[in-house]
Amino acid sequence: MKVVAYYRVSTKRQGESGLGLEAQREYVETAAQANGWEVVSEYTDVNVSGSVHPLERPEASKAFAHGLPVVVAKLDRLSRDVEHIAGLMKRADFKVATMPHAKTLELHLYAMLAQQEREFISQRTKEALQKLADRAENGDKDAQQKVANRSVALAKGRTKENQAKGGESTKAKASAFAESIRDTLELCVLKGTRTLQGVADCLNDKGVPTANGGKWQPMQVKRVMERLSLSF
Known part of the structure; x- marks a missing residue:
C-alpha cells in the first residue's frame, strides 16, 4: 500500500537540528517495513503548533491532497485536539506508526488523552512561572x-x-x-x-x-x- 509520511516539529530549532524529526522518520520507516507500506512522499511542517488544524498547515495540507493514507509517527504530530482528530477521520485517511492497527474508537481515546496532556502541560507551565515570579519577588537571585x-x-x-x-x-x-x-x-x-x-x-x-x-x-x-x- 502506498502512503505519504507527514512530520511536524513545533519549533524552528528542532527543525534545524533534526531533533525530533529523525525519531519520527524512524517510527514511520519501522512501521512501513512491518506493514508493507511504500512511502511515496514526505512532508514536514517546522515551527507549526499542534493547535493549528492539520488541513490548515502548509505541508500537512499537501500531504493529505495526495488522497493516499497519511502516516504520522504519533497521533500528537497531527493534533492534540479531539475535534481536529474526529473531523479529520471523516475527511481523510491517516495512520499512526506507533499503533498502525488502531481502530476509530482507539484513536478517539488516544486523542482525548493527548488533549488532556496538553492541558496539563499548559497548567504546569503557568504554575511553574508563577512560582518563579514569587521566588524572584522574595529576593531569590x-x-x-x-x-x-x-x-x-x-x-x-x-x-x-x-x-x-x-x-x-x-x-x-x-x-x-x-x-x-x-x-x-x-x-x-x-x-x-x-x-x-x-x-x-x-x-x-x-x-x-x-x-x-x-x-x-x-x-x-x-x-x-x-x-x-x-x-x-
Missing part, C-alpha cells in the same frame, strides 16, 4: 536571573515574529519588548513603587535589562508604561 533571561528571550522571539510579518518594525520591536517585561514591571508597581525612578531601580535590582541591554532610567520606564497603558 537565581529566580530573578531566570526571569530576566526569559524576558530577554521573549523580547527577541516576539520581535522576530513581528518583523517577519512586516509593518512598522521599530514600533513592533518596542511593543514586543514592553509586553515581555509586563509581568515584572507590574510586580514592581504592586510592591508599592509610585515613582518612575522607583520602578527603574526595581527593574535594575531584578536584573532586567532595557531593550538595548543597559540600565533603566525614569524616561525609559515612562515610555514602556505608556505603551502598556500602565499607571501608578
